[in-house]
Each structure stands twice: as C-alpha cells, then as structure tokens.
Amino acid sequence: MLSYSTVINCFGLTDSVPENSKTKVVKSIDLSFDLIVRTSKLTKTSHYNTYQQKLYRLVKFLKEERGIGYRRISHILTEKGYRSVRTNSILKNSYIYTIYSKGKIRENRINRSFDSKIENIKYIFKYSE
Numbered sequence: 001m002l003s004y005s006t007v008i009n010c011f012g013l014t015d016s017v018p019e020n021s022k023t024k025v026v027k028s029i030d031l032s033f034d035l036i037v038r039t040s041k042l043t044k045t046s047h048y049n050t051y052q053q054k055l056y057r058l059v060k061f062l063k064e065e066r067g068i069g070y071r072r073i074s075h076i077l078t079e080k081g082y083r084s085v086r087t088n089s090i091l092k093n094s095y096i097y098t099i100y101s102k103g104k105i106r107e108n109r110i111n112r113s114f115d116s117k118i119e120n121i122k123y124i125f126k127y128s129e
Helices: 050-065 070-079 093-111
Strands: 026-036 117-127
Touching (some): 070 093
Antiparallel strands (some): 026 117
C-alpha cells in the first residue's frame, strides 16, 4: 500500500495547486460524488396471488427437482384437484409450460443484479490562512 505525506501528493495535485499555497496547511477537504444504485426490488415484486405462487412452486419443483415432463405434471396436478387460476378448467400441459416459463422469466427479472457506479467525484481543499 502506498503512503503519502500529504493529501495533495495522494491525489497528484501538486501541479494544479498555486505556488503560494504549497506552504499552507490543508484545513479541510470537501468531497462530493454521485452514487448511482439500480435495483429491481423497489417496486411491488409479488403480483401473484397465493394460489398462483403455490402453483408455480409446485410446477417448478416437479420440473426441476423431479425431472417430470409438462404432460405428466398436468396429470399429477389435475389428480390433486388443482385448476387454472382464471377459467377454473383443468391444467393442460401447455398451461403448465406457460406457468413454468413465465415464472422463470419473472424470477430472473426480480433477482437480477446491477452494478453500482460512483460518478462526478469532486474534492475541494481549503487551506488555513
């Protein structure tokens, strides 16, 4: 780690400081910057009702953990008494596919991450008189 005897040397400002102020002592340093933070978690993230969340979790478990196909999942859930959310009809394999694919898209959108940025760094040195 580098060590500097003065703040001016640390920031490489020896050329930009006027000659008459080089002998003065730095009284204070004002530092300002813009911190830019992006996130997908500031809005309402749960637009599913509890039944939709339960249905998606079941489909995801059966698909990813058990490796079962969409047609077999539709038969399993129909046997257990699950019905579609809006029309209350039986769960067809195409509906199971839609539940799974849209749920994965939604999970990825909610759980994505962004890098933070620091911009417009400004520092002002105030010298004692």
